[in-house]
Amino acid sequence: MVSRVIPVDPFDLVIFGGTGDLARRKILPGLFRRFCAGQMGAESRIIGAARTDLNTQSYRDFAKDAVREFEPGGAKNAKHLKGFLELLDYVVVDAKGTQGWSDLTKAVRDDVIRAYYFSVGPSLFDDLAERLHKHKLDCPGCRIVVEKPFGHDLASAQELNQIIAKYFDEHQIYRIDHYLGKETVQNLMAIRFGNMLFEPLWNSQYIDHIQLTVAEEVGVGGRGEYYDRSGAMRDMLQNHLMQLLCLIAMEPPAKFNPDAVRDEKLKVIRALDEVAPDDVVRGQYEAAHDQAGFREQVGNPDSTTESFVAMRAHISNWRWAGTPFYLRTGKRLRERASEIAVVFKDAPHSIFDVEAGVHRNILTIKLQPNEGIELGVTIKEPGPGGMRLVDVPLDMTFAEALGPEEADFPDAYERLIMDVIRGNQTLFMRGDEVEAAWAWTDPIIAGWQERGEAPLPYASGSSGPDDALMLMHRDGRRWREIKA
Secondary structure: OOOOOOOOOOEEEEEEOOOOOHHHHEEEEEHEEEHHOOOOOOOOEEEEEOOOOOOOOHHHOOOOHHHHHHOOOOOOOOHHHHHOOOOOOEEEOOOOOOOOOHHHHHOOOOOOOOOOOEOOHHHHHHHHHHHHHHOOOOOOOOEEEOOOOOOHHOOOOOHHHHHHOOOOHHHHEEEEEHHHHHHHHHHHHHHHHOOOOOOHHHHOOOOOEHHHHOOOOOHHHHHHHHHHHHHHHHHHHHHHHOOOOOOHHHHOOOOOOOOHHHHHHHHHHEEEEOOOHHHHHEEOOEEEEEOOHHHHOOOOOOOOOOOEEEEEOOOOOOOOOOOOOEEEEEEEEOOOEEEEEEEOOOOOOOOOOOOOOOOOOEEEEEEOOOOOOEEEEEEEEEOOOOOOEEEEEEEEEEHHOOOOOOOOOOOOHHHHHHHHOOOOOOOEEHHHHHHHHHHHHHHHHHHHHHHHOOOEEEEOOEEEHHHHHHHHHHHOOOOOOOOO
């Protein structure tokens, strides 16, 4: 099987914060991979814009080092790397001042697609948008890409949306969440809506419960100051897990187009019930061996910020009434693994002498580190020992099923940036969607603060606090073991 790479039209992509960590680690290496794949041609240009005092050549050197460090094939592909670097330009720009804006005006072209990537903190969104407008750089066909966090709560998210909306229409705004660029996340829609096998069973009549897990081995690292202000709820659950929940639970859109898909996702968020206090567990990892604990890493000995959160959620609609969704995410857990597990109910009547719930069909969508889909089915164990049942996986690990070349998927940022250039907003959050997610999340956080609840300690390298296990055990269920 040979995948088709469809080239995009020529474009100018301006990366504000072009010398920052995100540009170095993700954006520039990702664009290089798209260049190597033939998806962007020599007519396109990438313009770094930042306060750092560089010129075009020194910025190309910066990009070359980034590609060699974060793209394994970059150093070996000298011909492609030389061609890619020739696409790069650089302008010194002061987001809060006047320096460089006239130079940027001269650098961009009027006859190609134009996109502005705000790879900066939200505090600069207003300044950048205002200056783009002032210098007549906000053309009707222009697109802007804004990075998370999209606010800290509902009020700040509304303020950010209002700031950007002063200068850009909603169809021009691309709120990027890299989780939605993962191949398997997009495959959720293909699995559900492209296979008659699953969609008739995708409801509370046949599904017992659904588990969403995003587990990380690492701690907060160098993000301590930020993480102490946000925590796992704001940093991961409110956006990444919320998006996975929406894709799992949404109704079939009338058409596969951006607004139809996002309309159905919004309906899911608005149908979420309030979460009771005893349906949420917060945790904070402790020091272990030579690794510092959360409080040491964030530099706050009295921190009550969570590095782990687990909850049971319910969606009040006809499809999902009575089916719980269990969500958990955390740092310093046993393994780095992200998956969605759809656990089907037992057969109405078993002719075999087995305990209920022992043998169940489970559809597992693995997001990382090895993307793939696995369906657990029950068969007779081979041999003459009678009717002994055993569970086996129907496993489609992409690297095995499609071959190593086909399974070498574009990084999430690569895919999403190309979607920006194409003008496809399907995998980007709409403003009302962001606000609805915060409207559901804020009362949960406010409840913790009002009750003065501190997160429960858990050992680094564990599965999180014991109370998170009880969240499932009291329902007669259990979490799937975290494993890569």
